[in-house]
Amino acid sequence: MKPYRPPSEPHPVREKFAQARKELSSSLIERDEEVDLVLTALLANEHVLLVGPPGCGKSLLLDSVLSWTGGTKFAILLTKFSVPEELVGPVSLTGLKEDRYVRVTAGKLPEADFAFIDECFKGSSAILNVMLKILNERTFDVGDGIVRKVPLKLCLGASNEWPSPETGKELSALFDRFLLRRAVSPIRSQPGRQRLLWTRDHTPKLSTTISPIEVEDARRAAATLTWSKEAKESLEVILKELSREGVQPGDRRQFKSVTAVQAFAFLNGADEVLPEHLEVAQHCLWDDPQEQPQKVSQVIAKIANPTGMRVTQLLLEVESVLGATDVRNLAEAAKAAAKLGEIDRQLSSMPGNGRLEKARVYLKDQLKKLKLASIEAI
Template identity: 35%
Template sequence: MNDFWDAGLTADAKRVGEAVAVAGAGTVDREVLAEVVALCAVAGEHLLVVGAPGTAKSEVVRRVAGQLGGRYFEYLLGRFTEPNELFGSVDLARLREGRVEYETGGMLPEAEIAFLDEVFLGSTAVLNTLLGLLNERVFRRGATVLASPLRVCVGAANGLPEDPALEAFADRFLARLFVEPVPDDRLEDLLEAGRRPAPALPEGPGLVGALDRLAAAARHCALDRVTPELATAVRRLRAAGIPLSDRRVVRSQRLVAAAATLDGRTSAASRDLWVLPLIAPTADAQALARNTLADLVGDAANAGLVYAAEELSRGPRARAARLARVGAGLLAEAAAADPESGATAGSATADLRLRLEATLREIDASFEPADLPEELAAVRTRLVEAVRP
């Protein structure tokens, strides 16, 4: 049985992966968020991002949306946000005819990618309307019934709600990602990035069509072979005390299928179970999920989602894939800086040389020479040549 897609879908997966990499480039420690947005868009599921203000949540989603293309809607909710601020105002011409319809152009019901900040601060009227839109991809208000083209809605909040009614609403976001401030060992990178002018990203290639083809492929991804491992994983998570409703368990298969699809395969395998920590409800539960599933996902890797696969699995194969991509990118940057040099460090900037050396050190700290995967070994050899005086 051939587990790989035809050339067209493989090209779609590669293009989406490259677009997300462009969106994540220049951010510090936010590549995982960019990749999980794309994963959820292909899975047809929504993402809740929890983190303190000022952790670049909206910036990353905005960059991903810009690269993927399509209609984008963003809004900061508050206690006094009116439904028409999200869903559109009453069509006055129709109202004079006695019909209550809404003008939705440029508003959330017609968006393909959406970001709603402080999502739990919405009023009951806002959240009830939003719930139907998220669940069914249909906007219903007054006499207006509109099929929404929404691929993914990213909701953001500073913390998880304690109100049981809001917890039920939060459950409609299958995937959760907890964003922390940039760690101390990367503060230099953060400060340097903050000094640079905001980069002008190239216009995205318009990949909504590719997303749709990949989403359709994910819906037909074969899950039979991974079902026993998935069931085992869920049993372990529940036994560890992680609460998972039947609905979240069933829908987790969409994330597994999307991960396989973005890796260019028609059939999911145990290597795709790295997505499961995303359905755990809290940051502590996600950390516990990673530890609980460590032996099941040790072989995890994903060609299009290298940062997310490594972060959620902490497996050596995923780390090797990420280091190979980072190293190849730095070597390309060095070659572009001085094409005639063959990417030697002598001609690279001091900052680039430091990054080349840091990547080489991370490779050597992570892998014994005999355990280096072939692709990473080749990149390491080129890095050694690049930093040689």
């Protein structure tokens, strides 16, 4: 095994993650957070679930990440007619002739380093049970009674809807196996929509690839990041406040969120975990997808004030100001320009990061367009 490399030294695999993050985010429209989530999951050795309406880019992102990783891959689209053989391989005929009931797992989930399971809640109870064991325990018994470790490092799940609370035990258990879970929304901004319409190919062009060994190397380096005192305190306060609000993620979720936050800090090029890296915990620390994610995100923003979350909130404000303004009405346009100027002042007072810079460029562009449109209207 390779020795640990302290994260403060240049880390070539970290550079690869940074490059892939940039390339994925620049092709996929308004998917920065989803890109971060998937790369964080990869660094944390955890599974990730994206839930969103048809056609919002989930498969494009997940397929792109799988095209970046080397190793053995497995992808499947589940339907209620899918059978376990499609996931774990058929029973061996040669084995049967010898009175042995074993599966041939070549090319299937038990042999995959990286997996993408589309419509992951659609499978039958038998399928869900098989998946549950592989995702959770990362082991599989081909039928000979020997439980073997599977190489799986990351399972990417996608679905059009959250499993409802009335669904069976297997579904809720499988849902819980995804440490990082996020609702994906359709494109919100006007420039984003224009890019969607007038660019014919949104497939990210990735200049690197990453092997399972490199992923493991990065995971171990990320796990050595220490937590600053402030970040530790913030996480404890967040959990207390969440419990007061009636959000009590299970102990396993709380425990694993520590690794996810470390992974996110590593992805951000940090040498130690700071309160702002707690942003990613908003995707771990809840159980019920209906109201809890929003509550958790607000509590984390309030206590740890992560820049990224504040930027997202301010950008949503920009969209609502623009959406409510008739640019031909000079008084309205002036009011909107003043509001955008105020948002820009708030952005400029925040500690810099990539998303912040992008947000400021976007805001300046919108302000310019707003002014031009109202001049034209005179």
